[in-house]
Structure formats: structure tokens, C-alpha cells
Amino acid sequence: MNNRRQFLGAAALLSLPALPARAQPRPLRVGWVYAMANAPVVVADQKRFFAEEGLQVEVKQFGDGPVLEQAMAAGEVDVAYVGAPPVYQWFSRGLDARILAKVNYGQAAVIASQASGIRSVAELRGKRLASVAKGSGMDVLLRGIVLPEHAKLDPEKDLSIQSMPVGNMNAALDRNMADAAFTWEPFVSQALLRGSSRLVLDVNAVLPSYPWYVIAASAAALKDRGPELVKLLRAHRRAIAFLQGNAAEADKLIAQTFKLETVQAADGRTIAAEAIVQEARKRLGWADKLEARDLQFIQRLMDRSQELGFTARPLKVEQVVDLGLWQKSVG
Structure with missing residues (x-):
């Protein structure tokens, strides 16, 4: 009798409808232009700052800003480490995206x-x-x-x-x-x-400390993934602190990532790859906060783009910059 009851109980369980599997959150898709100035995204990924902030990210490099912006327009990328001009140029053509923070200055x-x-x-x-x-x-x-x-x-x-x-x-x-x-x-x-x-x-x-690369996010990411973007901005800030405070290790990581080779000087000396990064630091640095002067510079670029005929309509920096999530990331 007990065996029969166990059999019937097991059969009843098998007849119950299966519970739906819990959907796994999609990784935050981060695209970046393959440029030394975008070193913070490399550091944040390789030093696991994204992971330590509780983020699942999928990082993909692109050859230039317009290609990356096309990927964002197609919904293939949530976040972009990209030059400010591609963001506002594509915004003028209908891509709803916002600049959230600075990545670098100079270069x-x-x-x-x-x-x-x-x-x-x-x-x-x-x-x-x-x-x-x-x-x-x-x-x-x-x-x-x-x-x-x-x-x-x-x-x-x-x-x-x-x-x-x-x-x-x-x-x-x-x-x-x-x-x-x-x-x-x-x-x-x-x-x-x-x-x-x-x-x-x-x-x-x-043009001291002029901003160039920025972090931009699609409107969809801003709507649906705000808490993750705040975490990303925290990881980004940690990466910049690492670049500034651990120059020797950071320079080695950059040299490896960008496949820099030794340089033969005119006097026959062989100059190490890390020395190229050290030299580049004379004209290039990293920061995450968009200062008032940065916004003024981006506005100048927008105005010049229209004057040169590269954008069809006038734009204001307030239309394409949203510092709300950056402010939350430092709170």
C-alpha cells in the first residue's frame, strides 16, 4: 500500500505544470572606442572593478565612434565610452542618448x-x-x-x-x-x-584639460538600468583612481592592451613600451567629473559642428548631458 501511495504521489508531482525558470538579468553591454584615452574601461574590466560593484558587463571594443554609435542606435550597446562629438552628432539625427560622465582630457x-x-x-x-x-x-x-x-x-x-x-x-x-x-x-x-x-x-x-571621451548611455538604459549605471560610474571612478595612483602597473596594462611595441630611438636606444605610455601622460589624463568648463567646451564643439555643416540643427549641451546618475554615484 505504501509503495502504491508513493507512486501516486510521484505521478501527481509529475503532472503539475513546470514553474517558469527565473530569467537571468542581461549583462550591461558596454562598447568602447579602441583608444588609449579610454583606458579606464580596460582597467575597470581587467581589475574587476565592475564585478566588485556587483555588475555583469559585456565589454566590446569598436574601431571608431560612429560605428559604436550605430551599434547603440541598433540597440546592441547600452553604454558607450566614446568621443563627445559622435554622441551629439547622432543625437541631432534622432539617437536618444545622454552623456553621463567624463573619461579623459587631452590626447x-x-x-x-x-x-x-x-x-x-x-x-x-x-x-x-x-x-x-x-x-x-x-x-x-x-x-x-x-x-x-x-x-x-x-x-x-x-x-x-x-x-x-x-x-x-x-x-x-x-x-x-x-x-x-x-x-x-x-x-x-x-x-x-x-x-x-x-x-x-x-x-x-x-585648451587645458579639454574633455574628449565620455560615457554615454542610451535612453532605454537610462530608463531601465539606472542602478546599474550608477554602479558602472563608481567602477569608472575607481579605475581612474587606479590609473592615477598605480602608474607603473597601469602603464604596463595599457601597453599590453594596446599592443605597444618597443621604439628604436634615433641614437639607437631601445625604448620600452611602457615608456610610450609615460610620454603620453604628458598630454593625456583621466577624470570622471564633467566640470562647467567641460560643458562649455562641448557646447563650442556643437556650435562649430553646425557652422561647418556637420550637424543640421543647433543643439544645447543641456539636451545631451545628464549628470543625475553621476551625482548619485558620488553620494
Whole structure:
């Protein structure tokens, strides 16, 4: 009798409908532009600061800002470590996203081949300047601020701007295919340490601590994943503190992540990869708080973008910046 009751009880349990499996939360999808200035996302991931904040993240690198913004527009990315210009440019085209915090300041410079004789940006008149694609964020900085304000040059008339990938610029200088280049780290430091080029203008020297890369989140992430974004901003701040307080370890991690190789100096010395990062720190740093002057600079970029015809309508920085979650992250 007992066996029969056990059998009937087991049969009854089997006949009950199965309970639905509890859905696992989807990882927060974080995209980042593959650039040394975005080192905080690398540190936060590899030093497990994201995990220690209780976050599940899926980190994916992208070649440039527009491609990353396309991924965000397609709903493939929740958060982006990206330049400020792609955020507001895509916002002007309908992508509902907001800038939450700063990632870095500095990184860009004008360098010239030693053979060119160029020693100031004003001497770019009539010369060939290698730069990135017209309409890109760095191009806005070059055409809208650097050339007209710091060289008194008309970018359309006074020099020849040649578009090419940033990774090709140093070779173009070496082969006399360009006289100078508007480039960024680590390419600036690689050229300077080799001795093949001279520094003509450190943009961070004339625009002190200007912001470039920022953290942006889609409207959907802001609506549905606010607490996770606060945790991400805390991890981001911890990563910046690590970069500032553990320079030797951080430089090694950066050199490995960006596959930096040793540099052969003009005098035959071999310069370690970590030394490239040390040199880059002279023009590049990290911070998470968007100061009032940062917002003013982003507004200048927006205004220049419209004047240059790269955005179709005027924008105000208040439309694309939301500091509410950053404020919660420090509370």
C-alpha cells in the first residue's frame, strides 16, 4: 500500500505544470572606442572593478565612434565610452542618448616631420596636413578650433588636409607624403620618442584639460538600468583612481592592451613600451567629473559642428548631458 501511495504521489508531482525558470538579468553591454584615452574601461574590466560593484558587463571594443554609435542606435550597446562629438552628432539625427560622465582630457597634437622645418601651427600654411575623415569629431576640433583659433588658418584654403587612418600618419611623415599630422596618443609619443618628428602643438596646452571621451548611455538604459549605471560610474571612478595612483602597473596594462611595441630611438636606444605610455601622460589624463568648463567646451564643439555643416540643427549641451546618475554615484 505504501509503495502504491508513493507512486501516486510521484505521478501527481509529475503532472503539475513546470514553474517558469527565473530569467537571468542581461549583462550591461558596454562598447568602447579602441583608444588609449579610454583606458579606464580596460582597467575597470581587467581589475574587476565592475564585478566588485556587483555588475555583469559585456565589454566590446569598436574601431571608431560612429560605428559604436550605430551599434547603440541598433540597440546592441547600452553604454558607450566614446568621443563627445559622435554622441551629439547622432543625437541631432534622432539617437536618444545622454552623456553621463567624463573619461579623459587631452590626447591630440600636431606633429611635423623633422625634415619639414615646421615649428608652429601658423607654418602649416601651404603645407600638407594628415588628419582623419572630414566631419569626424577630431576633424571638428581641427577645422573648428585648432586651425582658425590657434593658427589663423582657413582649413579650406590655406593648407591641404589629407584624410587617412591615424595609424598611417607617422609612416606618411617618414615617407614625405605629408609635412605634418593632426594625431593623438599613443601615435604622438611613438613619433616623438623615435625622434622622427617634433611636437608643434599640444592641444591640451592651449585648451587645458579639454574633455574628449565620455560615457554615454542610451535612453532605454537610462530608463531601465539606472542602478546599474550608477554602479558602472563608481567602477569608472575607481579605475581612474587606479590609473592615477598605480602608474607603473597601469602603464604596463595599457601597453599590453594596446599592443605597444618597443621604439628604436634615433641614437639607437631601445625604448620600452611602457615608456610610450609615460610620454603620453604628458598630454593625456583621466577624470570622471564633467566640470562647467567641460560643458562649455562641448557646447563650442556643437556650435562649430553646425557652422561647418556637420550637424543640421543647433543643439544645447543641456539636451545631451545628464549628470543625475553621476551625482548619485558620488553620494
